Amino acid sequence: MGSEMCIRDRYMCKCCDSELFDSDTKFDAGCGWPSFYAPLENGAVINREDNTLGMRRIEVLCAKCDAHLGHVFPDGPEPTGLRYCMNSASLNLELS
Numbered sequence: 539m540g541s542e543m544c545i546r547d548r549y550m551c552k553c554c555d556s557e558l559f560d561s562d563t564k565f566d567a568g569c570g571w572p573s574f575y576a577p578l579e580n581g582a583v584i585n586r587e588d589n590t591l592g593m594r595r596i597e598v599l600c601a602k603c604d605a606h607l608g609h610v611f612p613d614g615p616e617p618t619g620l621r622y623c624m625n626s627a628s629l630n631l632e633l634s
């Protein structure tokens with residue numbers, strides 16, 4: 539591989555505009571939601587246990603403004619093994 543294309547789409551919080559994810563860590567989970575295996579930076583999002591609906595899930599919140607973003611599941615690809623399943627209504631997409 540010679541020159542690598544450096545095109546990244548960025549996903550920001552709809553409420554406060556923090557950059558949360560980018561297309562580098564995006565993958566197709568086949569569920570129709572934007573899925574990522576890692577946030578843009580450690581600390582960009584907060585994980586919180588969510589026991590509603592009788593299920594034990596991990597809710598993902600914006601670290602800056604506490605907006606609900608989606609859930610994280612432990613069945614994602616390497617290197618993290620995580621799947622951040624984001625609600626597309628919570629993110630703004632900025633195309634590079």
Ligand SMILES: [Zn+2]
Nearest residue numbers: 551554600603
């Ligand atoms: Zn936010």
